[in-house]
Amino acid sequence: MTVNETVNETSSRTIANQPLAITVSAWDRNQVTPGAKHYLGVTITNRGGQDAVVQVRLEATSALLRLWCVQPEQWLALSHKNIGELTFCLQVPDDTVPQWLEYEVVVRPQNAYADYYLPPTRCRLQVLAPETAETTQDPTFTFSPNTTPDRPVIVQPGTVVPIELVVENRSERVDRFRLECTGLPADWGIQLEYPRDYGGLGLVQGDDSLGVNPGDRGIIHALLQSPALPLAGMYLPTFRLASENDPDLGLLALVYLRIEPIYRVQAQLEAIHDQVSERPAQFALRFANLGNTSRQVSVNLQSLSQPGDCTYQLANETVTVAPQATTEVPLEARPQRWWTRPWFGTGKVYPFRVAFIDRDRQPIAPEMVQGTVTWKPRPWWQLLLVVLAGLGLVGTLAFLIWWYFLRPPTPPDVLEFAAEDSRYAEVNGDMARVRWQIEHPERIQTLKLTGYSPEGDVLSGPLVYEFTNGQLPAALQPFCTQQKKLLHCTQIRSDAFQPGKYVFELILTPKGRQAAPLVRKTTPVEIAAKPLPIVTALIPKALVYREAAAGALTPAEAALPVADAAGVRLDWAVTMPQDIRALRLVGRDKDGKMVGDLWYEFAKVGELPAALRPFCRIGATLVCQNVPTGLKAVGEYRLELQALSADAPSNAKTPELSEATAPKPKTTELIKIQPQIPQILSFQINGREAPSKLLIPVQARQTLPLVQISWRVQGGATTRVELTPSPGTVPLTGKIGFPLSPQGGTTIVLQVKTLTGEVLSRSVTVEVYNPNPTDAAAIAEAAVKAAEKRPSATPASPAPNAPGSPATPASGAPSPGAASAPAVNDRLSPSEQAPQFN
Incomplete structure (x- = not known):
């Protein structure tokens, strides 16, 4: 099982378009028991074009992790396009209580990438409850040397690896142990040596097991004999210790062995039939792999004679040679142009060479071999054909007169027309270049070079070259050479320098009124646009703020940052700072409605606006920290940052930016400004x-x-x-x-x-x-008594001031106009009554 198969949980965080990619992986699901080791792997990929030096450090708020990690800081040097890995080990003490611990993996690039900002990766480690053993009387054993997947034993071919096994019998009975070793190939030798037991009277007992007394220890030696040339790679022999007292108990352990690769490939070219008359010549390329790794070899065959004189056919251009094996690749060569076959002598020789390139850039002996193909002269009877050819001499003379005097001139022909490269870059100031090869250039009147888009629109040119009196134009003289009747021109500049795809067309107009022009086109050529500035990181200082207001704060409010006059603060990173014309910061509420729009204009390329100078620095990347946004109103918002290139149109400051001029904005997570708790x-x-x-x-x-x-x-x-x-x-x-x-x-x-x-x-x-209420019952009783005393015939009105008169209250009674006290003493106010339905 490899390390990658044991990784159960991987957390990674990568900033887009960064030359360095970071991957953090834990080997044990971020869970560890007391007394165990926690391994953390950090994989760094250098995707840039320069070598990198990186500092990786574990930073924790808890002092426990700083004590557990012996080496919290490590350095790694990486060449470009390479991958490296660092491993951090945390030793958890036996007396650690179960808990959660948080820490960060901080990566700081140095040297060429010192200006690149990589955010830290947050990790959590859970310390579990200690595991209790089911029994304390089971036997135990330990190995020497102690190996791990990242620290195996390096084994040289043909050597013996000694392993010492210490067995402890923790039971209360004498026990006998036997050791088994599996997991190695059949060509490995395994020898187990048990200590000899010497009995009385000079007797020696068998050594097929180990006897151990209670509470005692014994030693078993194992010798692993590697073959003369084993295959390279990791070997995992498994040792199983069997107890005679407890046959069902089996203790297992692994030993990690590694065989280093040996690269040794020999190449040979064998001529099977190299002198030919009619049939093709036959060769064999033999590759003998004397190493212990599989090798992949690319075969590059190059003719040393004129092109087209001899054709070569190779069965395979890529050969895979297994370790300790031989592979053969057939090669055929056939001479062409039968009329060039010699009449006399030893024959015509066609030399060639074959170069070998290993896929992993490992040596091959030899790296190049040469061979020859001999075309034998014609047989003597073919000379008779010459005599017969003499009979046609008259006809030949007539043909020659027609050929040289009466035949119309041979029109020019474009043998080759292509672009020098299929891809150019605007950032390098590249301009598309073409080449051509024309036969009979003396018959050329004009050459017209035009660049079209794949849809047929004219993007460059046309460039017209006039051949006056068969002379080469002055504009082409630095780029062309003319040999006999062949014009060869290379690196001819076009006027195509704008980004896009081009298809170049060459129109050759021959001399003569009725001559038809020749048209040739190239395959598509692309000029890549200059990379645009991209916002690679946009991180708020906090996701929750509190409203700035006077008054006492609750403990929960005091723990939150305040949204003061500066408002929410941001950190961001933008690539290609030398091409930034403006930065646009837009705030939106949680429904997507715009609530703010800030523009940071760069007056000059590479010069920061005044509003950003206290917070930003320009290097290979524009890095800004604690930038105030002024967003302080209560609510939930998302902030978007968009970078405008210096090549964007001047009217690009509009709510809707074209996809061709500006990339999509970077958006933060939802930021909340909480109102003050009333x-x-x-x-x-x-x-x-x-x-x-x-x-x-x-x-x-x-x-x-x-x-x-x-x-x-x-x-x-x-x-x-x-x-x-x-x-x-x-x-x-x-x-x-x-x-x-x-x-x-x-x-x-x-x-x-x-x-x-x-x-x-x-x-x-x-x-x-009313503090002085009137007693209604007393007034009624006094009125009744007064009515009984009056004569029934002529009732007289009571005196105005008579006692008990209804009109005049009795002495000490409140006035009738005074408000009476509530008649019911247990009456409740509306706020004290229970709710009632109408």
Whole structure:
């Protein structure tokens, strides 16, 4: 099982378009028991074009992790296009209690990539409860040497690996142990050596097992004999210790062995039939792999004669040679142009060479071999054909006269027309270049070079070259050579330098009125556009803020950062700072509605705006930290940052940016600005804190007084205060006079509402009463007695001041106009009554 197969949980965080990619992986699901080791792997990929030096460090808020890791800081050097890995080991003590520990993996590039910012990777480690062994009497054994997957034993071919096994018998009986070793190939030798038991009288007992007394230890030696040339790679022999007392108990352990690769490949070219007349020549390329790794060899055959004189056919251009094996690749060569076959002599020789390239850039002996193909001269009987050819001499002369004097001139022909490269880069200032090869250039009148898009639109040119009197134009002289009747031109510049795809067309117009022009086209050529600035990171300093407001803070509010005048602060990183024309920061609420739009204009390329100078620095990447946004209103927002290239149109400062001029903006996570938690600091009636119920004495026929209500509420800008039944919405602090109701009680409610829907309220019920109420029963009794004393015929009215008169109250009684006290003493105010349905 490899290391990659034992990784159960991998956490990675990579910033897009960074030359360095970081992967953090834990070998044990981020869970460890006391007394065990926790391994953390950090894989770094150098995708850039320069060598890198990287510092990797484990940073933890807890002092425990700093004590557990012996080497919390490591360095790694990587060449470009290479991958490296670092391993951190944390030794957890036996007495550690179960808990969660948090730490960060911080990667700091140095040297060429010192300006690149890599955010830290957060990790959590869970310490589990200690495992309890089921029994303490099972035997145990240990190995020497102690090996791990990342620290195996390096085994040289043909050597012996000694392994010592210490067995401890923790039971209360004498036990005998036997060792088994599996997992190695059949060509490995395994020898187990048990200590000899010497009995009495000079007897020696067998050595096929190990006897150990209770509480004692014994040693078993194992010798692993590697073959003369084993295959390279990792070997995992498995040792199983069997107990004679407990046959069902089997103790297993692994030993990690590694065989280093040996690269040794020999190549040979064998000529089977190299002198030919009619049939093709035959060769054999033999590859002998004397190493212990599989090798892949690419075969590159190159003719040393004129092109087209001899063709070569290779069965395979890539050969895979197994370890300790030989592979043969057939090669055939066939001479061409039969008329060039010699008549006399030893024959015509066609030399060639074959170069060998290993896929892994390992040596091959030899790296190149040469061979020859001999084309034998014609047989003597073919000379008769010459005699017969003499008979046609007259016809030949007539043909020659026609050929040289009467035949129309041979028109020019474009043998080759292609682009020098299929891809160019605008950032390098490249311009597309073409080449051509034309036969009979003396017959050329004009050459016209035009660049088209794949849709047929003219993108460059046309460039016209006039051949006056068969002379090469001055514009082509630095790029062309003319040999006999062949014009060869290379690296001819076109005027195509804008990004896009081009198809170049060459129109050759021959001399003569009726001559038809020749048209040739190239395959598509692409000029890659300059890379645009891209926002690779946009991270807020915090995801939750509190509103900036006066007043005392709760512990939860004190733990949050305040959204002061600077508002939410951001960190960001932008590539290609030398091409940035402007940065646009847009704020949106959680429904996507725009709430703010900030533009940072770069007056000059590479010069920071004044608003960003205190917070940013320009290197290979623009890195800004703690940039204020001014966003401080209560709510939930997302911030978007977009970079505009210096090549973008000047009118690109619009809400909708073209995909061709600006990449998509980078968006933060949802940021929340919490309102201040409201508190009712004071709610008073007539200068005193309002109770739940207040009784106010009022004499009969006395005007009801106004109640002075004052309040003081702590809250933010979104806090709303209402005073019911009137006047409704009021400020956070205020004072008003409130009229009382002459009938029943009045419930005054102070209600505080927040933007999140939280509601606080305080209420008081105010009732008025008469402090001197009139007893209705006594008045009625006095009226009845007075009526009985008056004559029935002529009832006389009672004296105005007579005692017991209904019109005049008795001495000490309240006046009739005074308000009477409540007749029912247990009557409750409206605020104290239970809710009732109408």
